[in-house]
Amino acid sequence: MTSFPVSHKTIFVLDHSSYFAQSCKQPIEYDVLRSKGSGVIPAAPIEKSLWTCNVEGLQEYLRVVFDIYPVDKQVRVISGSNVMNGWNDSDCVSAVLMKLALLGPPKAKEDPDYSLLHGLSCAIETLREPTLQQQAAIDQGESVKNRGRIVCLTALKNENHVQTIQEYVLETIQQYSKMSVSAELLPIDCCELVIVHSVPVDVELTLLNRAQVELNSVLSSEVVVTLSGRHLYNTLVALCCRHFDLTSTTVTGIPMKEEQNASSSANYDVELLHPAAAHDEIFKTEHAEGLVIQSKEGLPIETAPLKWCTPKSSVVELHNCSAAYRICPVDVNSRPSSCLTNFLLSGRAVMLEQPRKSGAKVISHMLAAHGGEIFIHSIPTSRSILEDPPSISEGCGGRVTDYRITAFGELMKENRLAPTSPALQERYGQVKGYTKALSQLERSSRFWPVVISDTILFNIVDEGISPLPTLIQQTTLSDQDVTECKKVILRVTAMESKNEPLPMPASGARGKGPKREEQYRQLWAEVESLVRAFADTSEQHAKVLDCVLDCKKPGDETVGSTRKSSGVKRDEVKAGALSEVEQTWQDLDRFQQMTEREKQEVLQGEKTFDPTPPKKLKSEDLLMRSGGQTLLSMWNNRLKTIQGKRTRDLDGRLDSDGRDGHKARLYIQLEENAGAGEEQTTGGTNQTAGTNSPRK
Known part of the structure; x- marks a missing residue:
């Protein structure tokens, strides 16, 4: 199905009632008679009617749309039962203005036969007519999703009037949807109704703006309230920017000679409208804060000021650009806008730089003309997408140069998605097929070293090891597959017993590298990690893991938990x-x-x-x-064990079992003298009690 956006078809409905014959109450400023001197009587002020303000606002809306989107977007204008133009008219603006001139302004006296609802009904019927783009898609056999927008310029009486218009449009769309679909008329899949309520400048606004609200699955409505005159002009331009995703850029500091004094020059600013995608690059940077200001032309939108740089004379010197978008001046009749347009159409190009308080200047855009149309070009401020892609060695992990690029390409081929047939989709279902694809990718990448220097197993696949990584990833293993896996494990054991050298990639460090024993220890660790990652798939996978653990040396570290004969026992x-x-x-x-x-x-x-x-x-x-x-x-x-490793405990402390420990001996000399006296007495020597006896 080809889905056209809502902005593809826009229909304006102009209210031609007698209400719009009155003045907008905003005088026009003109200085034609000021140079004649003070003796000239000033002319009476001139004021436009509400109808004239609506037509001028519509004209500005059409000019912006067709200057930026000359083919993709289509706009039609309706007043009453009169359709001013058709889809894909070559000169839409001139055709609309010619028809409106023939229609004439509204009459001051109320016409009893006129009703705004007639114009809305005609707009809904017109919305069903296909454009050339939609007709081309229909001719190719595609189904078209018809979407559009209706903008009604009117004057509302009260809240009930808004509800009446919304209900009428909703009922009309429902009636048309019940009719049979023909090749010439399309059903309406989505419609946005924008009601613009305008009053004279000196009248107080009694209604409020209403945000867009969905009335049903097809129709959504929005109410915009504004004063007429210059306010209506700004409102319609802001609506145009919102409807077609446009943004504003103000070119500041344009050197221009004075009109009255050619010897002097001054700097001017020109505001341009263009698709918002032209600013995507500058708002991604960290310097994007404070880059937008309020529109200098009085529009209720924000603009990005970009500074004028010295124009380039040669196209060869221009920067590479990533995108180009058509532009449209906001005030097309002003002298600065006219001078800038003529300057660019003469073949010159202007570089625009971002305003920065410090640092080097950053050129982010360029203005140039191609084929009589002016474009704003987006210039990448970091790495240009037109340059060679960055090397894979400049990744987040540093300058790593030994990624397994070839193996990664094979992994992508094995897990690529392809369109399925309706029979397979009906058999497996969309959700089941999506889950199966994710499961396949998860099993393929469950154990997959990224860098060549981090693996030995995948570097010796030519040594007869290739069946193991391929077979172990399968969801089921036959007895023959288990035998093949065991042969690979026994082959690794034979290589280790013969002390065969293993291919070790150069890591960049000087020296002979790890010893042969360390290499085989790493190889066994990889084999075990690979097999253990799929060991819980089935009992056959568990048998392969048991074979790996049996063939490993007892001193090698075991990855994961303790081995058991079956997966059930390991879990228990x-x-x-x-x-x-x-x-x-x-x-x-x-x-x-x-x-x-x-x-x-x-x-x-x-x-x-x-x-x-x-x-x-x-x-x-x-x-x-x-x-x-x-x-x-x-x-x-625990504390006793830790303390015993640090220092010897003090004597005199009790043991943990409650018995007396080692006690420190005090007054050792007195004890020795007392012991000597007792020995002499025991030996039978008669001495007097007061001779050579210690004091007590």
């Missing part, structure tokens, strides 16, 4: 060990949450608890499972 052991560890931590957490009194009771062995914890934990419900030891004894033993 792993779950049992995990539950015991979790239970120990839960006991410790419960002990930490107890009060000091409860901790003392538990540590003294007075309180215990059932191994199955109750719903509400109590102080007497704590029991440690490590050989009947309490937390205090386990903690003291």
Whole structure:
């Protein structure tokens, strides 16, 4: 299905009632008679009618659209039952103005036969007519999604009037949708109704703007309230920018000679409108803050000021550009806009730079003419997309030059997506096929080294190792596949026993590299990681893992958990060990949450608890499972072991079992003298009591 955007078809409905015959109450400024002197009587002020303001605002809307989108966007104008132009007219603006001139201004006296609803009905019928682009798609056998927008310039009476217009448009679209679809008329799939309410300048606005609201799945409505005159002009230009995704750029600092004094010059600014995509590049940079200002022409939009640079005379000197978009001056009749347009149409090009407070200047855009039309060109401020692509060695990981580029290309080919036939899509379903594709990509990349220097296994695929990485990724393995995988593992064992050299890529460092034993240790670690990544697929995959673990040397490190004969047993052991560890931590957490009194009771062995914890934990419900030891004894033993490794404990402290430890001896000389006296007395020597006896 070919889906055209809403902006592809726009229809204006002009209210031609007597209300718009009155003045807009905004006088026109002119200075034709000022140079004649002060004696001339000034002329009476001139004021435009509301109808004239609507026509001029419509003309500006059409000029902007067809200057920037001369082919892709189509606009038609309707007043009452009169259709001013058709789709894809060669000169739409001139044709519309000619028809409006023949229609004439509204009459001051109310016409009883006129109704705005007639114009809305005609607009809905016109929206069903296909444009040339839609007709071309229909001729090619494609179904077209018809979308469009209706802009109604009118004067609303009250809120009920808004509701009346919306209900009428909704009912008319529903009636047309019930009619049979023909080759000449298309059904309306989406329609946006924009009601623009304008009043004279001296009249107070009683209605408020209404944001776009969906009335049903086909119709959405919006109300824009504004004053007439210059305000209506600015509002319609802002609507045009919003409807067609346009933005503004103001070229500042244009040197221009004065009109009255050719010897002097001054700097002027010119505001241009163009597609918003021209500013995508500059708003991605970190210097984009504060780049936009309010429009200098009074439009209710923001503009990006870009500074005028010295024009280039040769096209060869121009920068490479990433995109080009048509432009349209906001004030096309002003002298600065006219001079800039003529300057560019003469074959010159102007460079535009971003305003920056510091640093080197950054040229982000260029103005140049091609084939009589002026374009704004986007110049990349960083790396140009027209240059050679960056080297893969300039990635985030540094200057790595040994990526497995060839293997990555093969991985992309094996996992490429292709359009499926309706039979397969009906058989597997869209969701199931999408899930299967993701599963295939996940299995292919589950173990896939990125850098050549990080792997040995994938560097020796030519040595007869290639069947293992290919077979182990399959979802099912036959007995023959398991035998082939075991042959590969035994071949690695034979290579290790013969001490055959392994291809080691140059890592850039000087030296002989790792020893032969380290190389085989790395190879076995890769083989185990590869097989273990797919070991839980089936029992056949688990058998390959058992073969790897049997052939490894006992001293090599084992990746992952302890090996068991089957995947079920491995899960049971792993779950049992995990539950015991979790239970120990839960006991410790419960002990930490107890009060000091409860901790003392538990540590003294007075309180215990059932191994199955109750719903509400109590102080007497704590029991440690490590050989009947309490937390205090386990903690003291740990501290004693750590302290014993650091320094020798002081004598005189009690042992942990409560017995007396080593005591320090005091007054050693007195003890020795007392011992000597006792020996002399025992030997039978008669001495007097006061001779050679120690004092007491």
